[in-house]
Amino acid sequence: MAQARKRSTSDVEAVVRAGRFDVAALQEIAGDKSFARGSAYKADGRVEVMTIDDTRVIARVAGTEIYRCELTGRGKSFSGHCTCQAFVDWAFCKHLTAVALTVNDLDPEALGQASNRLGKIRYHLRTKGIDRLVEMVLDLAGRDPKLLEELELSATLDTADDATLIAQFKKAITDATRVRGYVEYRDMRDWARRIDGVLDRISVLRDGGKVLLVLELLEHFFARMDEALTRVDDSDGGGGACYARACEIHLAACEQSKPEPIKLARELFKREVSSDWDFFFGASETYAGVLGAAGLGEYRRLATEAWQKVKSRQRGRTEVQPNGEYALRAMMERFAERDNDVDGIIAIRANDLSSAYRYLEVAQACLDNGREQEALKWAEEGLWKFEDEPDKGLVLFACDLLQQNGRNEDASALLWKLFGKEPSVDLYQRLISAAGDRKAQIGVRDDAVAMLSARAEKSGSQAEWDVFGAPDVLVRVLMAEGLLADAWAAVGKHGCREIAMEELAKASEVDLPAEALKAYAQLVERKVRMGGQGNYEAAYAMIKRMRRLDGATQHSAYLADLMTRHKAKRNFIKLLASKQAS
Structure with missing residues (x-):
């Protein structure tokens, strides 16, 4: 039996160089999170390339268990398959990312070994003869119940x-x-x-x-x-x-x-x-x-x-x-x-009108078929019947139709009632839209701020804070109106969640950099104290923004103090050191 020509290392290297995976395209398809984790897997040496040729790579990746990965294509055009659950859920996972990055960095010797690995095994098995192969497979089946079951069913x-x-x-x-x-x-x-x-x-x-x-x-x-x-x-x-x-x-x-x-x-x-x-x-x-x-x-x-x-x-x-x-x-x-x-x-x-949502379904069917007035009739009936427990979707549906019919005051009344129960920036924007001219919009703004401020004063119980988040909505409404100083005053008086404070800090970097710096420093401190890699990464993202607002000397002093106070947080210190080095 003639042996197939063994591919030279130079042949393989040329193929892989021509077909290597474009890193920018890889990052885009994988997403930042999977790309970062795949990079870490590659750096940890978790990838074992089984075989590689012009168009396909097969590899094993050590994660929670051993995963089989297959990549096809090259450059910016490629696809893959992995046996992990993340691939089933999200289509491109960290394991495929790790394989692509590993292939990009293989040296000529490793390329040659990977390209010839299965070929050597195939040639070896062909020399054994059928009887010997049968014995080898049966021996393996005796140690692997799943393989034995496969062989029995196949027979x-x-x-x-x-x-x-x-x-x-x-x-x-x-x-x-x-x-x-x-x-x-x-x-x-x-x-x-x-x-x-x-x-x-x-x-x-x-x-x-x-x-x-x-x-x-x-x-x-x-x-x-x-x-x-x-x-x-x-x-x-x-x-x-x-x-x-x-x-x-x-x-x-x-x-x-x-x-x-x-x-x-x-x-x-x-x-x-x-x-x-x-x-x-x-x-x-x-x-x-x-x-x-x-x-x-x-x-x-x-x-x-x-x-x-x-x-x-x-x-x-x-x-x-x-x-x-x-x-x-x-x-x-x-x-x-x-x-x-x-x-x-x-x-x-209409057979089941046991909830406001059921009325919305009927009204939507009418609107979908060009029956606008009938849709509004059903919507208003549902709002009347379930006046004490309004469905947000039904309210917004009715408001849109009311505005289309020139009934802005009726729409505003519905929106204000819902805003009083479930304040949100989205509802605020709808109130502004229904108000008409700028003078009316300013009136809406002042009324909304007054309502939210009063609500925030009563947000003593954690339950009310969690459900309605009046301080957060107040801060975001003031941000939407460009009233950043007022927003910071509201934060000082009522507090707010971290995500709202971070949004306000980003919005304030140009006009109120001192407030932004102060907020970022507080948020970084909280993240580092909480611990965990996710919090450390979030803290570093804010530190990067602080660097642009701070003077070099002052920022260096801040970092030195931060690292001294949190020197026991080894993973955080390691992250800072690696980011500064890069």
Whole structure:
């Protein structure tokens, strides 16, 4: 057997130099936080490049566990995949960043080793012969239960009849989804990974044409997962992602097998309105191509029959559970939309007017279909009915329509009432907008400042401070009006949260630099005393801003004093030293 030509170090270096990853593009796609963490991972030597060629890099990164990373492309055009949860949530993670930065800095010798690593292994295995390879794989399987299970199922796929396949796969599903007591957050990734492995094999079945088996297996899977998800901490959504993937496999299998549409409609309808989860929400639309006219007709019949029972609140046998009413209502709306039945959509939404938000939904449906006056009528009715507990969304919706109809005084009255309950800068800006001329706007400003000042005087209880934050709103309103000195006076009298003080300090750097410096110094002190890398980074960001406001001598003296007083905060001192060095 002829050995493939071994790539020279110069060949590899030329490839990587031409295809290295653009750092600016990398930072943009990763974001500052992931880029910084990826840089730290690279500096700590956590990346092991497995193989590299013209277009692809495969590497392992040591984090909480070992992650497999793959990068394709070069320069400013590249993409990647990582086995970590952050990649699932945010698409580009610190591990991929670390790999790209490591590749950029590989020396010629390391490049050569990485490019030839898997090639050497491949050549070595080819020289062993089939029998020896079989023994090697079986030896590994004896030490790795997951590999052994993979090999057993693979062998079953090649030799077993349908009954055996069903039995073995159902057992695999049961084992993978089993919950003993409760699956804690820290164990969820392994639990979801086992389920993903079973779904991989079910996908192989589907690709092999055994779609009817797949549909039967997925019925078992959904039943198991419906129960299992009630006993796991799925904060990161790993279990839900497995369920969603199974739904995708189910849809693809239905598209391949074309099941009887009436039966499928009944099964999907039952899942949509009876499940505690929303994975089959909107199934009539998702499966429309498979259901066809007959299936959609049956779906509509079932929905209409159930909806009549919900409307009349009749007791008796129905597939609709209390938590399925929302799904049923949405289902009826979708059928009405198919018919372009605006009155039907409004009637469906108006069936439940138990909250101000429900009125908003009806009013929005009217407005979306060009019925502005009808929308305003519904909005005002909702505001009247729920006068003592106004919904902010409904108030703002009504105010917009009132202003469009020249009823600025009515809009202002609603805004003032809401502002008194939930003061915010956004509501203040709306009040200014509704006021009209500048004289009226100044009157609004003075009234708002007086109201907020009085409210801030009473903000003694932590509960009221947390809910309404009147001192913060007061400071931000004065900032919006350019009254920075008044804003600082309000801070001195009533205090405010750190984020509002920092915003005011930034706004004051030009006109009131002494106030800004004083505030930054207070905030830095608080951050450093609290400790933690995040607080240290935030403190340093403010120190950088202080440097631009302070004289060089005074700033050096400030830093020296800060470092002396907090010398026990070693990570903070280390951060300052590294930033000053760079």
